[in-house]
Amino acid sequence: MTDVGELVDEAALATFCREALGGAPDAALGVERHGEGFSNETLLVEWDDRALVLRRPPAGDHAEGAHDVLREARVVDAVSGEVPVPEIAATCDDTDVIGSPFVLMERLDGDVLRAEEPDRFATAAHRRAVGERLVETLADVHAVDYEAIGLEAGTFGYPDGYLERQVENFTEQLEWLLPTTEQDREVPHLREVGDWLAENLPEESDHTLVHGDYKLDNLMFESGTPPTVAGVLDWELSTLGDPLADLGWMLVFWREPHDPDPGLPGRFLPRFMEHEDYPTRTELVARYEDRTGRAFTDERFYRGLAAYKIATTAEAMYYRYREGDADDPLYPALEEGVPELARRAKRIVDGEEPL
The missing domain is CATH 3.90.1200.10 (Aminoglycoside phosphotransferase (APH), C-terminal lobe)
Incomplete structure (x- = not known):
């Protein structure tokens, strides 16, 4: 199973969050890999008092143009107010931060109906x-x-x-x-x-x-x-x-x-x-x-x-x-x-x- 450390440099992500999102001087970062899905990686992020979701491409090589999370963020931001979607908190195109572009969005509260109903x-x-x-x-x-x-x-x-x-x-x-x-x-x-x-x-x-x-x-x-x-x-x-x-x-x-x-x-x-x-x-x-x-x-x-x-x-x-x-x-x-x-x-x- 892909380890969180292979997907995110947590120290670099904490620095990014502090600069992009602000937060208390002693704000702490928590990161957990979300195991569902078959394409882009989804990680659950805690920053200060905010619950976020990080989306990034999977580790390893992939076809050019595939797994474009910044394009995905553009769509989500555009349709906000037209259909219900998470709010985009920040985007990053600098691959030096965690090794790939990524998007942070506000985490929604609720249930995704996968293998069974609530x-x-x-x-x-x-x-x-x-x-x-x-x-x-x-x-x-x-x-x-x-x-x-x-x-x-x-x-x-x-x-x-x-x-x-x-x-x-x-x-x-x-x-x-x-x-x-x-x-x-x-x-x-x-x-x-x-x-x-x-x-x-x-x-x-x-x-x-x-x-x-x-x-x-x-x-x-x-x-x-x-x-x-x-x-x-x-x-x-x-x-x-x-x-x-x-x-x-x-x-x-x-x-x-x-x-x-x-x-x-x-x-x-x-x-x-x-x-x-x-x-x-x-x-x-x-x-x-x-x-x-x-x-x-x-x-x-x-x-x-x-x-x-x-x-x-x-x-x-x-x-x-x-x-x-x-x-x-x-x-x-x-x-x-x-x-x-x-x-x-x-x-x-x-x-x-x-x-």
């Missing part, structure tokens, strides 16, 4: 409300006037051709991964799914701000009831593009009682929403359409694209594990888990796993 939400009304808040908040993200908040096309994102680029980029990544990872086992169908997606690109619905990783465990719910969204988290993949891609991604992570076993731990694909009290995917789509006036057409494409991206991303995680560059205990399960994700992607595009 006891306080375990009623029919609250379970339904969780699903409703999830899809309503996505509609709010897509309603943001991105140009008005300084996220202009051409500088923040390139919305035209978004879907085509998504298919091409993930196909290129997959073709780079599979010659190595398939030495261990075959990953069925993914090349077929990529070909189907490329041949069935729909006309993009319209262009909005897209979150890029919108799912239940990237929301934090406030303490107490009824379920209320405290903040939308993890904007690392946000850009401008087709909003229905966000909806398709959210739906692939939302399970129902009849769904096949995902073959992966609940931390990767939570299953508690299989309870009959939670809304169905069809009900979530209807609420989104009603809220936005946008029809979820070509749903096989959008859900298939999401499943394809998930399988490819998981295969990249498996590649890192195979190469000895990842120590997350989830990763060994991806040896069998990714082939199951690939089978699901094929079922979706073939129409064998309906909405």
